Amino acid sequence: LRQMKTALKTALPVLAIVVGAFLVLTVIQRNSTRERHGSGDSEITVGSTLPDYELERFGGGKVKLSQIPGKVFLLNFWATWCDACKVEMPSMQKAWETYKASGFEVLAVDVDEKPQAVLPRELENLKVKFPIFIDPKATLAESFDVHAIPFSVVIDRNRKVLDMVTGDRNWFSNSFRQDLEAWLK
Numbered sequence: 001l002r003q004m005k006t007a008l009k010t011a012l013p014v015l016a017i018v019v020g021a022f023l024v025l026t027v028i029q030r031n032s033t034r035e036r037h038g039s040g041d042s043e044i045t046v047g048s049t050l051p052d053y054e055l056e057r058f059g060g061g062k063v064k065l066s067q068i069p070g071k072v073f074l075l076n077f078w079a080t081w082c083d084a085c086k087v088e089m090p091s092m093q094k095a096w097e098t099y100k101a102s103g104f105e106v107l108a109v110d111v112d113e114k115p116q117a118v119l120p121r122e123l124e125n126l127k128v129k130f131p132i133f134i135d136p137k138a139t140l141a142e143s144f145d146v147h148a149i150p151f152s153v154v155i156d157r158n159r160k161v162l163d164m165v166t167g168d169r170n171w172f173s174n175s176f177r178q179d180l181e182a183w184l185k
């Protein structure tokens with residue numbers, strides 16, 4: 001019992017220092033991200049107009065948002081290890097298949113560390129057919145301040161942000177389809 005009390009007296013201050021350092025570093029990183037991407041009015045929010053981002057297609061090639069004109073986009077950040085991401089993929093696929101001829105596009109941005117190693121098998125399992133992109137340096141994810149996935153952004157034909165969603169969602173629900181149909185008009 002005496003040894004346990006001595007160990008606790010030693011461990012608690014060390015634990016407090018580690019937790020404190022972690023919190024300080026988190027605040028510094030968050031402020032650094034805001035400085036790089038701006039603060040206040042320049043943060044990406046609903047109603048913002050996005051810059052003409054360049055996306056790196058999985059399998060090769062790059063494309064800018066402006067090179068895909070006349071589309072309403074669902075920009076979705078996800079990873080193969082994320083169960084919630086995989087849960088929403090079938091509804092995303094169904095919405096894309098139903099509305100792509102009307103101008104709806106899904107742009108799924110995989111944030112796995114080694115996408116070439118994990119994506120082919122996972123895309124086959126999920127039966128995903130919409131375009132998959134990668135973000136090898138996390139620059140796009142940082143622009144949107146993505147801290148949790150899935151994270152999705154709905155963007156209109158003029159690159160204006162219509163909605164931002166953290167967490168999984170049924171992308172073929174009645175409410176989303178009603179919104180999407182209105183946005184596509």
